[in-house]
Amino acid sequence: xxxxxxxxxxxxxxxxxxxxxxxxxxxxxxxxxxxxxxxxxxxxxxxxxxxxxxxxxxxxxxxxxxxxxxxxxxxxxxxxxxxxxxxxxxxxxxxxxxxxxxxxxxxxxxxxxxxxxxxxxxxxxxxxxxxxxxxxxxxxxxxxxxxxxxxxxxxxxxxxxxxxxxxxxxxxxxxxxxxxxxxxxxxxxxxxxxxxxxxxxxxxxxxxxxxxxxxxxxxxxxxxxxxxxxxxxxxxxxxxxxxxxxxxxxxxxxxxxxxxxxxxxxxxxxxxxxxxxxxxxxxxxxxxxxxxxxxxxxxxxxxxxxxxxxxxxxxxxxxxxxxxxxxxxxxxxxxxxxxxxxxxxxxxxxxxxxxxxxxxxxxxxxxxxxxxxxxxxxxxxxxxxxxxxxxxxxxxxxxxxxxxxxxxxxxxxxxxxxxxxxxxxxxxxxxxxxxxxxxxxxxxxxxxxxxxxxxxxxxxxxxxxxxxx
Amino acid sequence: xxxxxxxxxxxxxxxxxxxxxxxxxxxxxxxxxxxxxxxxxxxxxxxxxxxxxxxxxxxxxxxxxxxxxxxxxxxxxxxxxxxxxxxxxxxxxxxxxxxxxxxxxxxxxxxxxxxxxxxxxxxxxxxxxxxxxxxxxxxxxxxxxxxxxxxxxxxxxxxxxxxxxxxxxxxxxxxxxxxxxxxxxxxxxxxxxxxxxxxxxxxxxxxxxxxxxxxxxxxxxxxxxxxxxxxxxxxxxxxxxxxxxxxxxxxxxxxxxxxxxxxxxxxxxxxxxxxxxxxxxxxxxxxxxxxxxxxxxxxxxxxxxxxxxxxxxxxxxxxxxxxxxxxxxxxxxxxxxxxxxxxxxxxxxxxxxxxxxxxxxxxxxxxxxxxxxxxxxxxxxxxxxxxxxxxxxxxxxxxxxxxxxxxxxxxxxxxxxxxxxxxxxxxxxxxxxxxxxxxxxxxxxxxxxxxxxxxxxxxxxxxxxxxxx
Numbered sequence: 001x002x003x004x005x006x007x008x009x010x011x012x013x014x015x016x017x018x019x020x021x022x023x024x025x026x027x028x029x030x031x032x033x034x035x036x037x038x039x040x041x042x043x044x045x046x047x048x049x050x051x052x053x054x055x056x057x058x059x060x061x062x063x064x065x066x067x068x069x070x071x072x073x074x075x076x077x078x079x080x081x082x083x084x085x086x087x088x089x090x091x092x093x094x095x096x097x098x099x100x101x102x103x104x105x106x107x108x109x110x111x112x113x114x115x116x117x118x119x120x121x122x123x124x125x126x127x128x129x130x131x132x133x134x135x136x137x138x139x140x141x142x143x144x145x146x147x148x149x150x151x152x153x154x155x156x157x158x159x160x161x162x163x164x165x166x167x168x169x170x171x172x173x174x175x176x177x178x179x180x181x182x183x184x185x186x187x188x189x190x191x192x193x194x195x196x197x198x199x200x201x202x203x204x205x206x207x208x209x210x211x212x213x214x215x216x217x218x219x220x221x222x223x224x225x226x227x228x229x230x231x232x233x234x235x236x237x238x239x240x241x242x243x244x245x246x247x248x249x250x251x252x253x254x255x256x257x258x259x260x261x262x263x264x265x266x267x268x269x270x271x272x273x274x275x276x277x278x279x280x281x282x283x284x285x286x287x288x289x290x291x292x293x294x295x296x297x298x299x300x301x302x303x304x305x306x307x308x309x310x311x312x313x314x315x316x317x318x319x320x321x322x323x324x325x326x327x328x329x330x331x332x333x334x335x336x337x338x339x340x341x342x343x344x345x346x347x348x349x350x351x352x353x354x355x356x357x358x359x360x361x362x363x364x365x366x367x368x369x370x371x372x373x374x375x376x377x378x379x380x381x382x383x384x385x386x387x388x389x390x391x392x393x394x395x396x397x398x399x400x401x402x403x404x405x406x407x408x409x410x411x412x413x414x415x416x417x418x419x420x421x422x423x424x425x426x427x428x429x430x431x432x433x434x435x436x437x438x439x440x441x442x443x444x445x446x447x448x449x450x451x452x453x454x455x456x457x458x459x460x461x462x463x464x465x466x467x468x469x
Numbered sequence: 470x471x472x473x474x475x476x477x478x479x480x481x482x483x484x485x486x487x488x489x490x491x492x493x494x495x496x497x498x499x500x501x502x503x504x505x506x507x508x509x510x511x512x513x514x515x516x517x518x519x520x521x522x523x524x525x526x527x528x529x530x531x532x533x534x535x536x537x538x539x540x541x542x543x544x545x546x547x548x549x550x551x552x553x554x555x556x557x558x559x560x561x562x563x564x565x566x567x568x569x570x571x572x573x574x575x576x577x578x579x580x581x582x583x584x585x586x587x588x589x590x591x592x593x594x595x596x597x598x599x600x601x602x603x604x605x606x607x608x609x610x611x612x613x614x615x616x617x618x619x620x621x622x623x624x625x626x627x628x629x630x631x632x633x634x635x636x637x638x639x640x641x642x643x644x645x646x647x648x649x650x651x652x653x654x655x656x657x658x659x660x661x662x663x664x665x666x667x668x669x670x671x672x673x674x675x676x677x678x679x680x681x682x683x684x685x686x687x688x689x690x691x692x693x694x695x696x697x698x699x700x701x702x703x704x705x706x707x708x709x710x711x712x713x714x715x716x717x718x719x720x721x722x723x724x725x726x727x728x729x730x731x732x733x734x735x736x737x738x739x740x741x742x743x744x745x746x747x748x749x750x751x752x753x754x755x756x757x758x759x760x761x762x763x764x765x766x767x768x769x770x771x772x773x774x775x776x777x778x779x780x781x782x783x784x785x786x787x788x789x790x791x792x793x794x795x796x797x798x799x800x801x802x803x804x805x806x807x808x809x810x811x812x813x814x815x816x817x818x819x820x821x822x823x824x825x826x827x828x829x830x831x832x833x834x835x836x837x838x839x840x841x842x843x844x845x846x847x848x849x850x851x852x853x854x855x856x857x858x859x860x861x862x863x864x865x866x867x868x869x870x871x872x873x874x875x876x877x878x879x880x881x882x883x884x885x886x887x888x889x890x891x892x893x894x895x896x897x898x899x900x901x902x903x904x905x906x907x908x909x910x911x912x913x914x915x916x917x918x919x920x921x922x923x924x925x926x927x928x929x930x931x932x933x934x935x936x937x938x
Contacts, residue, residue: 114720114825157665168663170672171640186912192821193853194637195890196626196676197897197908198934199916203639203672207665224722251583253693297762352661356583384662421664428666439666443655446923447668453922454915465667 009463011096014053018074022056022098025066029057040079040099044146044334045087046345046395046404047431052079052093057101061177061185061216064100068214068459069183071098075457080210082123082152085144087348088429090156090209094463100214102151108132109217117174117191119219122151138222141166144425145331151215156427157207161330164250164383165257165289166223168425170206177217178205181455191219204450209427210461212454226289229257230299231323232314234306235281239263239366239378242282243359245309246382250355254301255294258287258327259383263366266333266377266390273336274329279312284382285330286314287323333379337390341374344392347404351415352386352424361418362387365411373403386424413438433467478932480565483522487543491525491567494535498526509548509568513615513803514556515814515864515873516900521548521562526570530646530654530685533569537683537928538652540567544926549679551592551621554613556817557898559625559678563932569683571620577601578686586643586660588688591620607691610635613894614800620684625896626676630799633719633852634726634758635692637894639675646686647674650924660688673919678896679930681923695758698726699768700792701783703775704750708732708835708847711751712828714778715851719824723770724763727756727796728852732835735802735846735859742805743798748781753851754799755783756792802848806859810843813861816873820884821855821893830887831856834880842872855893882907902936 022030031037032054042049058064071078077097084091093099105121106128112118113136120129125147129140144153144160150169152158154176159168166172175189178201188201205213236242246259262270262283271278286302288295303314317323329336338346353361362378369376369389380387389411393400412422412435422428422435436444448466451458491499500506501523511518527533540547546566553560562568574590575597581587582605589598594616598609613622613629619638621627623645628637635641644658647670657670674682705711715728731739731752740747755771757764772783786792798805807815822830831847838845838858849856858880862869881891881904891897891904905913917935920927 112823112825114716115823116720116722117823157663157669159663163663170663170669180911180915184911184914186915187910188912190885190888190890190908191823192855192884192889192893193824194626194628194632194639194821194855194893196819196892196894197890197901198676198905198912199681199919200626200639200669200672200676201912201915203669204919207667207669212668247583251585253585291766293762293766297760350665352663354581354584354586354660355662356581386661386663415661416659419659420661421659421666423665424661424663425665432666436667439659441656442649442653443657443667443670445653446649446655446670449922450668450673450919453918 008468009094012076014076014096015074018070018076021070022054025070026056031055039084040081040091040101041093043084043086043091045089045431046347046393047089047092050092050094052099053096055099055101057104059104061179064179064214064216065183065185067098067100068179068181071459072182072457075459077459077462078214079461080155080214082149083125083147085146085148086152086156086429087426088431090427090429090464092430094430102216103149105216111136113138115191116222117219118222119217120150122216122218123149125149133222137225139225140220141223142169142172150218150220154206154215154218155208155210157425159381159384159425161258161260161381163381164259165255170203172221173202173206174219174221176202176205176215178213178215180213181457181460186213207427209429209464211451211465212460214460228292228295229287229289229323230295231285231287231317231326233278233283233285233326234311234314235279235283237310239282240359240363241309242284243362243382245305245311246284247355247358248305249302250383252301254298256286256298256383257289258285260285260330261378261380261382261387262330262333263378265375266337266379269336269340269377270329270333273339274332276329285326334390337377337392341392343394345395347391347393347408348426349389349391349408349411350386350423350426351411351420352384353415353418353420355385357418357420358382358385361414364414365389368407368410372407373400384424385420428465430463436467477937478563481545483545483565484543487539487545490539491523494539495525500524509550509560509570510562512553512555512560514558514900515816515862516558516561519561519563521568522565524568524570526573528573530648533648533683533685534652534654536567536569537648537650540928541651541926544928546928546931547683548930549624549683551618552594552616554615554617555621555625555898556895557900559896559898559933561899563899571685572618574685580605582607584660585691586688587691588686589619591685591687592618594618602691606694608694609689610692611638611641619687619689623675623684623687624677624679626894628850628853628894630727630729630850632850633728634724639672641690642671642675643688643690645671645674645684647682647684649682650926650929655682676896678898678933680920680934681929683929697759697761697764698792699757699764700786700795701755702747702752702795703755703780703783704748704752706779708751709828709832710778711753712831712851714774714780715753716824716827717774718771719852721770723767725755725767725852726758727754729754729799730847730849730851730856731799731802732847734844735806735848738805738809738846739798739802742808743801745798754795803859806846806861810861812863814864816860816862816877817895818858818860818877818880819855819892819895820880820889821853822884822887822889824854826887826889827851827854830883833883834858837876837879841876842869853893854889897934899932905936
């Protein structure tokens with residue numbers, strides 16, 4: 001069973017001297033009021049929140065370095081906080097300590113259109129960056145749906161709807177600035193497109209969830225806004241036919257920008273929530289990017305494949321406004337499913353499997369979902385082999401929580417048995433600690449050795465990523 | 470000045486008990502004869518070789534694990550050896566010990582066309598794998614030119630001519646099997662296209678040059694053999710115009726498969742070596758992959774850009790045989806330059822800079838090269854911002870070595886000053902230790918902490934990647 005937040009943890013006391021030092025250094029950017037503490041201890045998920053003892057709002061890398069140095073001296077935990085949109089209890093202050101809020105670090109430090117890259121502070125969000133870039137013909141492609149900070153996306157190795165074409169955050173980050181557990185500031189590289197100089201600290205920090213260092217700045221690759229963008233919706237007679245159509249397209253290497261799957265339950269929820277009238281059937285939401293010729297070529301291939309798999313006609317949205325409406329519906333699927341059951345909170349699963357096993361995995365999971373005491377839905381970045389079950393449960397019901405936990409346990413074992421992973425893009429937090437040994441075996445010892453080496457006192461986001469020994 | 474191999478190192482004695490144990494375990498796969506020792510202590514570069522005390526030919530991950538365990542007990546170094554094609558002294562046994570030859574680990578463990586991936590042992594070469602894949606319509610895209618093993622390519626974070634389109638080895642590896650310093654065997658992940666489960670051990674091992682673990686197996690992504698392949702050669706009035714043409718194409722996001730630059734000196738050497746009659750001028754070798762329509766679109770864009778930059782007409786090679794001849798010439802550039810000066814060995818530089826600085830960097834470097842006491846040449850994977858100066862020097866001449874060292878030192882500082890790196894794809898070995906602090910600063914301490922944590926006795930390829938403290 002997944003550990004309940006905080007169950008096995010002891011809160012570390014905050015010495016009075018640390019309060020004094022933090023107050024002197026951060027003034028009114030140090031908060032202790034109940035509402036800030038509560039807000040910083042939980043995120044979007046069903047996981048119960050665990051509030052910190054204080055919140056510090058950082059405005060620069062120097063702020064972060066000073067905070068970490070002060071906390072390191074007192075051996076007090078530091079839990080980084082971006083937009084609070086993570087899903088596995090990442091921001092819960094399991095051992096107390098200081099929540100480090102990076103959401104005010106929103107400076108765009110430099111944009112270099114001639115290199116197709118830019119440098120930003122960790123609190124910049126995708127929407128903010130894309131507004132900033134609008135007139136340059138460039139965009140930042142990683143789109144997890146939620147209004148996450150880009151620093152938070154890097155910390156959790158996020159991806160989202162565009163990854164099938166543009167890669168995950170791992171692929172677009174050129175280098176990072178990070179504050180390590182002793183307060184030292186490390187720049188992990190320059191802006192060259194490739195480098196073979198030493199250990200890949202950039203990739204080590206990406207996905208480390210603030211447990212090895214705190215990301216304060218990022219240099220990221222941008223993509224040119226495509227000449228042509230076309231979106232389409234198409235329904236299928238069954239889950240299997242929809243997913244098999246995707247598998248065929250991936251095997252043909254059609255470079256679609258987005259291939260999103262919604263099952264009939266998700267479509268039904270989205271229709272009600274957003275007042276739409278999509279056919280209630282397994283559906284693919286597609287997007288095509290490229291020159292006019294490239295898009296036409298992709299569209300022809302997809303139309304043929306969809307027909308072969310028994311789909312109806314493709315419904316097109318080519319105007320920017322219609323496309324925005326289409327993707328808004330997709331991005332609101334989580335809230336739409338939550339809205340089907342007032343008072344619920346969604347447990348969102350996140351397995352990812354090799355594409356050849358995806359239909360089998362989704363079909364088995366759909367069957368398994370029927371036995372749950374509430375009605376779940378499936379949405380997925382199926383071009384990557386990644387899908388989410390949205391389970392709207394009553395967080396006060398032990399029966400429902402246990403049913404969801406057992407379902408998720410079966411799902412993760414199914415995915416790992418197919419050479420997949422327990423999390424495609426949400427990370428481990430403390431919600432998936434129990435699966436680390438199953439997925440990584442001896443690799444967990446290696447990760448523990450790295451954690452001990454870089455954070456010997458365990459002050460950086462304790463209780464996350466690595467299960468207790 | 471770059472350290473001379475072995476200068477600051479003490480060889481560790483091999484205890485008699487270890488000899489006995491190795492002999493019992495490996496029989497005639499343990500070699501101690503002078504020719505094997507000599508062959509395993511050096512590679513393609515100018516760096517003087519440093520032979521090991523023994524060579525063990527591994528045939529499985531279990532062999533590697535047993536060897537490492539035996540050496541760990543005796544605190545004796547293990548230096549991995551693939552094809553011996555590295556360029557920065559990676560295989561020199563600076564502290565003595567056992568050279569672990571993985572070149573017999575050539576099994577293809579599984580090919581899954583439906584997922585576009587395969588699993589191989591570390592000793593498989595690109596040519597072997599592509600021959601194996603030929604009838605499946607798939608290929609392994611990373612092409613460093615040299616007949617390297619894919620395990621060695623991963624260990625050194627190699628790339629090569631195709632990286633501009635297909636990425637470097639870092640981008641195509643899904644997961645690894647590695648033997649750690651205590652002999653434990655770690656599998657770094659499954660085959661899902663993305664995962665957010667824990668620290669990225671795959672990327673940590675890639676580029677660690679055998680100093681953190683020894684890669685024994687890899688799962689890698691393959692690419693479909695394109696429907697259409699076209700190659701072309703085009704000459705320019707100056708180095709600057711050729712590179713500026715490339716910069717323009719990269720900024721337009723033209724997805725060429727290869728964009729290789731050769732300066733007039735390299736063309737001259739290639740002409741003589743391969744009996745060709747290319748015009749002796751700054752030249753781009755190009756390759757286009759895609760559907761017929763995509764290639765036609767790319768070609769039109771490139772032809773227009775080339776004309777705008779004063780280039781002559783594009784000379785096409787579309788037949789497989791003609792393309793092979795064209796790329797053979799490119800891949801033989803190193804040997805061609807060496808052949809201009811009998812008895813020489815090439816010092817090959819390897820900086821990489823953001824694309825916007827590339828013309829400036831190459832032009833300044835070309836001017837600087839004129840002052841050398843021998844005639845160098847420049848070749849480059851210019852689509853990545855990466856280029857090599859080939860410096861054919863007399864390895865017995867202290868004057869020439871010193872001139873090359875000073876030239877390389879200026880070049881590296883120029884590149885790092887442009888937010889670039891001292892090595893785009895060759896790695897650090899012991900040849901570039903002096904630049905690690907310059908490039909990484911405080912990051913070097915983080916890397917050292919990781920090294921100490923994962924290899925506390927320093928038995929894995931000692932003296933590489935990290936400068937002495």
